[in-house]
Amino acid sequence: MTGTPAAQQPMLDVRELVRHYAQAGQAAVKAVDGVSFQIARGETLALVGESGCGKSTLARMIMALDKPTSGSVLLEGVDLSALSRNRLNRLRKKFQIIFQDPYSSLNPRMTVHETLAEPLVLHQIVPASEIPARVSRLLSCVGLTSAQAQRYPHEFSGGQRQRVGIARALACEPELIVCDEPVSALDVSVRAQVLNLLQDLQEEFGFSYLFISHDLSVVRHISHRVAVMYLGRLVEIGATEAVFMHPKHPYTRALLSAIPIPDPNIPPSRISLRGELQSTGASLAGCSFAPRCTNADDRCTAIAPVLENAGPNSRIACHHWRNLAAFDRGISQEQREPPAYVAAILARMSQEAAKTP
Amino acid sequence: MTQAEANPLLRVTRLRTSIATDMGRMVVISDVSFEVGAGRTLCIVGESGCGKSITSLSIMRLLPKPQGRIEAGHVSFLGRDLTALSEREMRQVRGRDISIVFQEPMTALNPVFTIGSQLTEALLAHERCGTAQARARALGALREVGIPDPESRLDAYPHQLSGGQRQRVVIAMALLCRPKLLIADEPTTALDVTVQAQILELFRQLRNSHGMGLILITHDLGVVAEMADDVIVMYAGRVVEAGPVASIFNRPQHPYTIGLLGSLPKVSERQGRLPIVPGTVPNLMALPEGCGFHPRCPLAQRRCAVDLPLLNAVHGDHRAACWLAPLD
Numbered sequence: 218m219t220g221t222p223a224a225q226q227p228m229l230d231v232r233e234l235v236r237h238y239a240q241a242g243q244a245a246v247k248a249v250d251g252v253s254f255q256i257a258r259g260e261t262l263a264l265v266g267e268s269g270c271g272k273s274t275l276a277r278m279i280m281a282l283d284k285p286t287s288g289s290v291l292l293e294g295v296d297l298s299a300l301s302r303n304r305l306n307r308l309r310k311k312f313q314i315i316f317q318d319p320y321s322s323l324n325p326r327m328t329v330h331e332t333l334a335e336p337l338v339l340h341q342i343v344p345a346s347e348i349p350a351r352v353s354r355l356l357s358c359v360g361l362t363s364a365q366a367q368r369y370p371h372e373f374s375g376g377q378r379q380r381v382g383i384a385r386a387l388a389c390e391p392e393l394i395v396c397d398e399p400v401s402a403l404d405v406s407v408r409a410q411v412l413n414l415l416q417d418l419q420e421e422f423g424f425s426y427l428f429i430s431h432d433l434s435v436v437r438h439i440s441h442r443v444a445v446m447y448l449g450r451l452v453e454i455g456a457t458e459a460v461f462m463h464p465k466h467p468y469t470r471a472l473l474s475a476i477p478i479p480d481p482n483i484p485p486s487r488i489s490l491r492g493e494l495q496s497t498g499a500s501l502a503g504c505s506f507a508p509r510c511t512n513a514d515d516r517c518t519a520i521a522p523v524l525e526n527a528g529p530n531s532r533i534a535c536h537h538w539r540n541l542a543a544f545d546r547g548i549s550q551e552q553r554e555p556p557a558y559v560a561a562i563l564a565r566m567s568q569e570a571a572k573t574p
Numbered sequence: 575m576t577q578a579e580a581n582p583l584l585r586v587t588r589l590r591t592s593i594a595t596d597m598g599r600m601v602v603i604s605d606v607s608f609e610v611g612a613g614r615t616l617c618i619v620g621e622s623g624c625g626k627s628i629t630s631l632s633i634m635r636l637l638p639k640p641q642g643r644i645e646a647g648h649v650s651f652l653g654r655d656l657t658a659l660s661e662r663e664m665r666q667v668r669g670r671d672i673s674i675v676f677q678e679p680m681t682a683l684n685p686v687f688t689i690g691s692q693l694t695e696a697l698l699a700h701e702r703c704g705t706a707q708a709r710a711r712a713l714g715a716l717r718e719v720g721i722p723d724p725e726s727r728l729d730a731y732p733h734q735l736s737g738g739q740r741q742r743v744v745i746a747m748a749l750l751c752r753p754k755l756l757i758a759d760e761p762t763t764a765l766d767v768t769v770q771a772q773i774l775e776l777f778r779q780l781r782n783s784h785g786m787g788l789i790l791i792t793h794d795l796g797v798v799a800e801m802a803d804d805v806i807v808m809y810a811g812r813v814v815e816a817g818p819v820a821s822i823f824n825r826p827q828h829p830y831t832i833g834l835l836g837s838l839p840k841v842s843e844r845q846g847r848l849p850i851v852p853g854t855v856p857n858l859m860a861l862p863e864g865c866g867f868h869p870r871c872p873l874a875q876r877r878c879a880v881d882l883p884l885l886n887a888v889h890g891d892h893r894a895a896c897w898l899a900p901l902d
Contacts, residue, residue, distance in 0.1 A: 566836070
């Protein structure tokens with residue numbers, strides 16, 4: 218059989234998605250303004266951008282919690298907006314979300330068992346008799362014990378709560394998980410544990426992640442591809458390695474140069490932006506980044522650039538990306554190996570940690 | 575460095591603070607000592623519950639009342655012991671000599687007053703200046719922290735601003751009276767990286783032009799590497815490592831610091847799995863005997879479970895509280 222095998226069909230296909238919010242007496246806010254991308258099965262796409270760029274609105278539309286003004290979201294080729302409410306609700310188990318705040322996203326009056334059993338019952342994942350066994354399995358998947366199933370959220374630490382949140386998403390046997398800033402509320406060492414867990418789970422179950430984060434070092438670590446969003450539009454999308462090492466869009470470059478590098482031997486070198494982040498209400502004829510871009514000219518303020526191919530697996534929305542100087546902030550210097558005694562101690566810590574989940 | 579030692583802006587000596595809980599009095603920080611010189615930045619690093627924030631609240635005498643209490647130690651600011659001041663004298667110090675910025679911008683602003691009235695309040699309280707002049711300075715302060723359209727923002731209420739803008743207002747407020755020392759507790763954690771870069775740049779400028787001392791409490795080791803002159807690492811209420819920033823990052827001397835630095839994802843490379851520190855942070859009510867880190871430490875020996883290691887010099891100014899230091 219030749220033709221269009223399902224294996225090549227993207228897990229998620231977002232097409233020209235637009236969400237405008239009407240404002241009384243003013244121009245509509247263009248929270249999301251024509252965004253398209255795909256996520257393959259087993260792939261992690263990170264969506265980065267600053268507050269107000271439209272990341273969360275986009276995530277809500279993908280989760281079918283908000284209706285797009287135009288455009289469509291296709292999950293394994295099925296257009297979510299074309300479904301009846303009933304069919305949509307039945308499909309919801311396939312796409313789940315992990316929230317940022319493990320303190321407010323769990324019901325404080327439900328035990329962990331109840332929290333995890335609810336989706337199992339609702340979506341008829343397993344027969345009632347098998348629910349306790351399934352809850353135990355879910356807990357062990359995320360590194361918790363079945364003895365903890367009878368506890369309430371307040372009895373857990375932040376990292377453990379986030380594990381419960383992950384287990385709840387896993388309960389439905391989803392194929393796509395939207396992770397909305399899943400580790401930004403966690404401490405550094407706990408964050409590493411949760412990131413490792415998310416990667417292990419993906420390896421085991423093969424689902425796709427849409428990973429929304431403003432923490433670029435986390436994004437670098439976990440994602441296969443990165444999409445950079447500015448004021449409702451994608452400005453750059455490409456393989457993680459390419460975007461981090463050879464960013465092409467001026468906004469991506471400014472964003473990357475703003476991350477403090479955890480190495481005091483590297484002096485900070487920033488690309489400063491002009492002016493202020495405008496609100497999405499301001500309707501611009503040209504490139505939305507033009508008012509802040511040091512490379513902008515008349516063409517930029519007149520004509521909005523479209524995402525164009527800029528190499529294999531890389532698309533850029535900029536009139537001038539070909540002419541920009543090479544980007545170098547000396548990040549490669551950071552790849553110095555740690556001293557041998559530090560490496561040895563880290564290795565022993567990881568061994569110990571592997572023994573006791 | 576030596577000039578800072580002779581006459582530091584702030585010298586904290588063997589500070590111990592406790593908090594009353596339902597289960598009895600709990601010592602939350604012990605034996606915490608450090609100095610901050612004029613124009614210098616000290617970063618306090620550690621995870622939730624390690625005592626970072628309690629340390630800053632103790633300095634400002636803003637511990638929760640009546641539960642919090644400074645049990646022992648001194649906080650000397652320009653030679654004056656802040657722990658001995660009356661509440662009235664302490665109010666003169668706060669906001670004028672020492673300012674503090676907290677992490678949550680939602681709770682630091684009063685929802686029923688405009689941004690402008692909250693900004694000018696400190697000026698009118700601490701300095702002889704008229705309303706018009708205060709308003710002009712408030713405007714300048716908003717501009718400094720990069721608030722868009724500052725004129726209209728002065729008359730806005732906190733709920734009309736985004737989280738990032740509110741945090742910048744709080745920072746503007748703390749800097750209004752040009753304090754000699756700024757204590758910033760996770761000031762940029764809620765902000766986007768480009769705004770964070772702007773705020774850090776502002777801190778740097780004030781440090782250089784006004785000789786402002788800065789205590790930066792953060793879990794972002796990138797911010798530490800960029801801003802700090804000196805670093806202290808806290809674990810379970812104690813300082814476990816202290817020293818100049820380059821020395822701490824290049825040759826860390828406490829296993830906890832090594833774990834903390836190692837578990838950080840790097841923006842420069844994609845690692846397979848992140849190294850992690852085994853176990854979890856101990857409960858302060860049930861601290862282990864000996865070194866607080868020993869149950870999680872792969873190097874722990876019998877002695878570590880019995881005797882508490884004190885902060886001792888390892889190389890020059892670099893000190894660590896570990897029986898096995900130096901580790902290299």
